[in-house]
Amino acid sequence: MLLTIDGLAVEVEAGTTVKEAAQKAGVEIPGLCDHPLLHPHGGCRLCLVEVEGMRGYPSSCTLPASEGMAVKTNTPALVELRRTVLEMLLSEHPCICINCDRQGECDQVRASLRKVPRTIGCRYCPADGRCQLQHTVELVGLKRTELLPVGLDRDLIRSPFFDRDPNLCILCGRCVRVCQDRGPAAITFASRGFEAGIETAFGRPLEESGCTFCGACVDVCPTAALTERSGRHGGRAQETVVTVCPYCSANCSLTLEVAGGRVLRAAPAEDDLCVLGRFGSQFVHHPDRLKRPLLRKNGRLVETGWEEALAAVCRNLESRRGMEFALIISGVCSNEALFLARRLAREVMGGRAYAPDLPAPSAIPWSAGFQGPVLVLGDPGSTNPRLEARLLEMGTRVTAVTPARTRLARAARCWLSPRPGEEATVLEALTRALQDGQGAGSQTSSGQAWRVAEACGVMESQFRSALPLLQGACLVAGPDCPPELVQAAERLARAAGGELVAAGQNCNSLGAAALGLEPWDWSAPSPEIRSAYLAGCNQAAGHPEAAEKLSGLDFLVVQDLFLTETAALADVVLPAASFAEIQGTVLSPEGLLPVRRAVAPRGQSRPDWQIFARLGQMMRSSGFEFESGEQVTGALREELDEKWQCWAGRRGSGAAGGMENSAALSLRASSQPTRDGRSGSPEGGGLTLECGPSIYGFGGGTRASRVPDLKYLHDHLSLQVHPLDARALGLCTGDGAILQSSEGWLEVRVRTTRNVNRGTVCLPGNRRWNPAPDAADGADARQGDHDDHLPGWRAVASGCRVRLTPLSEDGR
C-alpha cells in the first residue's frame, strides 16, 4: 500500500506500522517503548503523529499504515507535544547532565565518575553513550528542561547477573514484553499512579519468580535501568567477535564484546540466548584458570614447562600402547581437537577414542525445520534451553512425556505425566497401541495398553488423546534421558513411522558422534584400562565409580581449563585454551559452525588440537604436521560432510526398519516392585536420592561453577520432596534441612513437588557431600597430597540412601 510521510511517498506491506513506514521513508520518528522484536506498546507517547482525517495525535508505533494515508511527523503542535512529553520523562530521571552548563568538561574524569554507586546524571551512568533516552533528547532537540525533578528515590534491586535501578526506568515495558514473549513472564507492571513500576509478583526476588536469567530484558532496556553487573564498569567494546556458545548443543550464535584483551560480555548475535550463553563466559577470565602444565612429583602436582610435561606424557604413553589405553574426550572440544585426539588414540596409541556425551547412536540430529508432530521426553529446559524455546514455538504440535511440570509440559498440546521412572513403560504402551491398530485398547502382556499407562499414573483420556498426535512424530530425547528411555523412544519412533532425534549435551557432541568416537559409560562394564588421557571432561565429579577407577590407573593425563576433581587425580595436567581463545569448528544440526578466537590463550594454555598435534609429532608419527587450525579443519571437513549427508538422507524417511519382535516390548506394570524396592519411607530415614541436571551447573560444572552467579543459583537449588514425605517430616517449601548419607551431609532448602515419587528426593545439579564429622580427618587431603590418588571427597550421586532432618530454628 502507498502512503505519504511528510509528503514523501512510501510503499509498504499491510501490517506495517506508520512508524516503520516512516523509517522506510527515511524519517526517524522518536520513540522509546517501541522495539523491532516486540509487539507495539504505545506507552511512551513520543512517536505521536498527525494523520489527515484522523482526530488527535495517534502513536505511530501502534497505528497500522493504510492505503493513501497522509502522515505528518513534524508539525509545530507535534514538536511542542513531543518536547513536553520528553521533558516529563526527564523530570523523573536522574539526568542533571542534560541541564549542565559545563557539559562535556567533565570528560577527563568521566571514567571514574561512572564508578559512583548511584547514577545521578548521564556521565555517571553505565549506559552513557548507548542510552536511547540520550539519543531521543538529541533527536527531539531538547536543550533544557524546566519541570521540577519529581523522581522518587527507589532502592536498587540486585539479582544474579544484573541489577535493576528503578530510578532509571522509563516504564517503557520492553522488559515486561520480552519476558512474556520468552515465556517466564517473571516481571510485570505493578502499582498505579506515580508509584507504578516494574516488579515481580509480590516483589519477590527474581530467583523465586520463574526468571530464567536469559538476560533478554537487559538487552532490550533502552536505559541503564537494567544493567549487567559484570560489564558495568568495563567500558565500551573495542571489538566484537561472532562465535558459537560453548555450552549446550543448541549452538546459539553469540557476540563476544572484547576490550583490552578481555571478554567484557557476551551479547546475542542472531539467536536469543539462555543464561549460559548470555552470562556464562566469565569463566574465561577466572583467576583459577590453569596457566601452566602441572606434573606430579613426589606425589604432588607442581607447575612445570610444556617441554617437560609433554615429555613426561610421551615417555609414559609410549610404554603403554595398546587396548589398555583409552582417550576420553568430550564434545566441549572443537572438531579439530576431536579429530586429532582420535588419530592420536587410534593410530599412535593403538587404543580407542571415547566420548562420554554422545547422543543415542540410532538418532539423527535435531532440525529446526521439522514440520510434523513432536513428542518430547525429559526436560530440555534443564539441559538445552534454546532447544526448549524452539520446541515451545511449535506449541500445538507438541506432546510431552515427563513427570515434571516443565514449561514444555504446560505449553504442550498433550502432556502425559507418568510417575517418575515410568516414562519408558508409557512409551512401550503407546508403541503397542500404535502397532496393534487397536488404539488404547490394544492388548499387551500385562493388560490393555491404556491400563498399563494408567498404572503408571497417566490418565486414560490423555493417553487416548496422545495417540492421534503421534503419526510420523519426531521424538526428541535430550541428554537427561536414561538409555532405557531412549531405547523405548526408538521403538516408538519406528512404530509411529517417525524418527528419533537426540540432542547432545555439549556444543560439539554431534561432532564427536560424526567423527565416530565411541560411547563411554562408567556404569557400564567398561574395558579394562590401565592408562588414560582425559580431555575436556571432569568425569570424576559426577560418577563415584569414575573417581575410584581413575585413581587406580597407572598413568593419567588430564587436559582441561581448571584443576578439576579429575585433574587433581592426574599425573600430568595440561592447560587448555577456552572457546574464546581458539579458532576452529563445531558441528551443529545445521552444519559446521566456526568458533572464532576473540582473545589470546590464558597464560601458557594452548588450544587442544595443538597439544594433540605436538604430542603426535613427539611420538614420531606422521599425520600431525599442522600449522594452523584451518589446516586441521580442511583435513576433517570431507569426513564430516559425508556423515552429514548420510544423516540428512535419513531425515524424514520415517520408519528405519521392520518391527522389533514383541518380546522386547514386554510391558512392566508399575505395581511391580522393581522401583519400590529402592525407595523408602521418610520416617524410617530411608529415602532414595536422585540427581537431576540443572542448567546452572551445566555438565560437570567445570565452567559454570566458575561463574559466580551461576554457582550461586546452582548452590541454591532446592531439594525436591514429595508433599506427603515432607509433611511426615514436618517440612514445607522454603524450610532448611540436613540431607545425610553414608558419604556425608549437605544443608539444603526444601521444595515440595509431585515431580518426585514418594520415598524419593531429587537434588538437581552437581554437589559434593560434606564429610561426616567422624571421617573429617581424611577430608582435607584433597589436592595432590595423597599418594594413593584416592579423592578425599564424595560426589552426590543418584541412587544412594539418604536421611532428611529438618533444621531447627537456630540453624542446626
Added chain:
Amino acid sequence: MKKATDREGLEEIRRLSEVEWRGLFTGERPLICVGMSTCGISAHAQETWDALAGELDRLGTEARMMRVGCLGLCYAEPLACIKLPGRPLICYGRATPEAAPGLVQDVVGRGNIVQDSVLGSIALQEAPSSVDQPHSDDAIPSIWDHPMMKPQIRIALRNCGLVDPEDIGHYLARGGYRGLEKALALSSPGVIQEVKASGLRGRGGAGFPTGVKWEFCRNAPGEEKYLICNADEGGPGAFMDRAILEGDPHSVIEGMLIAAYAIGATRGFIYCRAEYPLALKRLETALAQAREAGVLGGDILGSGFDLDISVKEGAGAFVCGEETALMASIEGQRGMPRTRPPFPANSGLWGQPTNINNVETLANLPEILVRGGSWYSAFGMGRSRGTKTLSLAGVVNRTGLIEVPMGMTLNQIIFDIGGGIVGDRACKGVLTGGPSGGCIPGTRLDVPVDYESLSQMGSIVGSGSMIVIGEDTCIVDLARFFLSFVQKESCGKCTPCRIGTRQMLAILERIAGGEAELEDLDRLERLAVAVKDASLCGLGATAPNPVLTTLRYFRQEFEDHIQDRRCPSLHCSRLTSYSIDSQRCKGCGACAESCPAGAIIGQKKSPHRIDQALCLRCGSCLSACPDRFKAISQSAGQDQPATPAQEKGAL
C-alpha cells in the same frame, strides 16, 4: 416456575406474575416497602427494617414487607412506603430506625397519615414508567408531583425503588422482557435500526451512538462475538449504575439480551466492581431467575438465539472501566488500556469482535424496543436524544439520583429539582462528569446538559455525576482534589498521564502553598494540554479537564493565590491568616495555651495578639477561643494588615 420455551410460555408466566403483583396491592394485609439499596442501607435502612418488623410483631399485625431499590430521593433516606388495605401506597421519608416504631403505630396501628414525612403516594399497579404515571387525585399528592420528581422522565430508572429486585415476577408484571420479545420478532438489523432511530448514545461517558457501534460489531468478521456490560462505575460521585443494578437488575439483563441479539453475540459478561457486593448478589440472583424463566440460556423463547451471561468481579481500579483495560482485566491480565485501532468491535476480548456497553445504556433498551425508537428520540435536544440519569450531590438541598431529558439546563436541575443551594447561598459552580469532567461556573447555569453544550464548555456529561459547589469551596483545592484522584488511578502505562499529572499536581500544590509564580499558570496549562493530547486512553485525556476549566472560568482565583497570596475561600491555610479582635478579646489565654508554635502573646486579662511570623496557620486558636468571646477570625491573605490592636501593642 415453569421454564418458558416460547412466547406463549412467557406470557403464561407473566400472567401469573401479574396476578401476584396485583395481589400485593389488593390484599388484606398491609404492605411495607423499604428502600434497601446501598444508599438506603448506609442511611440505616436495615435498622429501619428491623425496627419496623419488630414493631409490627409487637403489635401482632401481619404485614407484607418488601425490599425495594433506590427511588432516588437520597436526601430523604431511609424511605419506607406503607400501604393499608384499600388505601394508596404512601411514601415516607426520613424513616429512621428511631422514627420507625412511631410510624408503625401511627400509620398501621391507627390508620393515620404522618403528614410531616409524607413524600407522596405511589399508584404502582398501573405505572410502567414515569412518562405515564397517573397523577393522584387522592388527598395525598402523588410522588410524581413532588418537586424533585415532577421534572423527571424515568426510563432507565423506571422500576428502581418500585419493585423487588430479587423477584423476576415483579419485573415481568411491569412489562418486563417484552422488549426482548419485540427484538426477537425483528431481524438483527431491524433491532439496530430501531436503536439508531432512538438516537441513543453511550451513557458510559464517551457518548458514542449505540446503534452505530453495534453495526460495526455485527459486521466484523469473527466466529464468536462477545457482549460486555460495563458496570465498573469507579468515579467518585457516580452511583447511577449501582442504583440500576441494585434496584432493577433485569432491565440490564434484558438490555444485554437485546444487544447480543442485535450484534450476534453468544456470550455476555457483566464486569462489575467488587466494591458493589449487593449489586453482584442481586445480579447473580436475577441471572439465575432469568435462566429459570427461560429468557436466558439456549434457544431463548424458541427463537434459536442463545446467550449466557457471566459476572466478572472488577479488579478495583478506576482505569478498569476503560473498555480496553476492562477486557484485559477479564482476560486475567493487568487492567491496562491499549491503543486503538484495532477497535473492540473488530478485535476485543480474546481477539474476538466485542461490543461493550454501559449499564444505563442497556437499561434503556427494553423501553426503546417496546415503545419504538422515535418515542425515545422525542425526548432530548439537538444530537443528544433521550434521557440521562444524573447523580446530584454537593451543596444542594435535595441530593439524589434523577433522570431527566437531555437538554435540561443546570438551573432547572439545581434549583427546580435540587431545591437550590443549602442555606440559600450562591452557587459557585457545578462539576459535571466527575474527575474527568469540568467545572461550569455559577454564572453559566443556563447551559443545557447535553453532550455538545457541555463539551463546548470544556466539560463532559460523562457518567452523569453533578457536584454542586458553594462559595466556600476553593477552586485550587477542587482542581487539586480531582487531579490527585486521577493521578493515583493512572495505570502508569503512558508518560503524560503518569508523570504529567504528577507535575500538574506539584504546581497546584505550590499554588496552594503560596510558592508559585504567575508563569506556573502557563506551565500548568502547557502540561494540561500535553496530557490531554498525548495520553493513550480516556483517563489521561480527560484528567486535565478540571484544571483546564477552572483555569478558564476561575483564573482570577488562581491569580489571587499566586499574586496576593490569598485564598478567598479560606481553604488553603497557608494563604490565610488569623487575627485577634482586641475589642472582643478578654485575655482569657485559652488561645495562647492551644497554640503549638507559641505565636500568641499577651498578658492575662488584656488583649492578646498573634505573631504572624511564628503562626503555623493550624487554626487551633480559632477553636480554642471560647464561643462567648469569638475574638479570633480567619481571613484571606498571608499577611494580615496591621490591626489597631497591633499598633497599640507596638507602641
